[in-house]
Amino acid sequence: MHAHPHAPRDPLTRFSVSMPRPLLQKLDAMAKARGQHNRSQTIAELVRGGIVEHETATGQGIVVGTITLVYDHHRHHLQEALTHIQHDHCREIISTLHVHMDHHNCLEVLVVRGRAENLRRLADQLLTTRGVKHGKLTVTTSGRNLV
Ligand code: NI
Structure with a gap:
């Protein structure tokens, strides 16, 4: 069940x-x-x-999010390097999606769950791997505490 993000009778x-x-x-x-x-x-x-953004960056709770990566799979050892990092964080990675975008480029989306600082560290490791062209960590919440 999804809680409605903002109750209509909240006073303004x-x-x-x-x-x-x-x-x-x-x-x-x-x-x-x-x-x-x-x-x-x-x-x-x-x-x-x-x-x-503030609560997920500073809180100690468990958050969920996605890490998006774009890279050239022809680049020597890049795919192995990324896979190696992901296996080191297998408890935080719930699911991965790999799309072959064109002859060179791959898009990977990782659905992640864990403490914000751990997700940030994982994302930084992946995004700073040589050959990764673009990437982004997006953290979100269950919406339960939003008004
Ligand atoms: Ni691919």
Whole structure:
């Protein structure tokens, strides 16, 4: 069962925010591009994102996420190196997806679960392996504590 991320009857508090005008213009442009017409909703969404990031980066709890990697499988020993790192973290890696994107490039997505600092360390090891072209760790939460 999924908890609704924000209960409709949560009371709203009005407060005023100051920011540089160009930043506000960019915020409005982004909201428009996303189809959001309510500035308060847009700001609340950004605040939630920041809080998730902060809590997952600093908390001691177990978090879930994904690590995305793009690399050239022709590069000598790269695939073995990445596999070796992953086997060292087999308890944190729940599932992996490998897609052969074109003749050279592979996309790998790892679904991970564990303490945030361990996931960060695993991601750093993978992303700094020579030959990895791009990659990203995305950490999320169950949503239970979000308002
Ligand atoms: Ni491949």
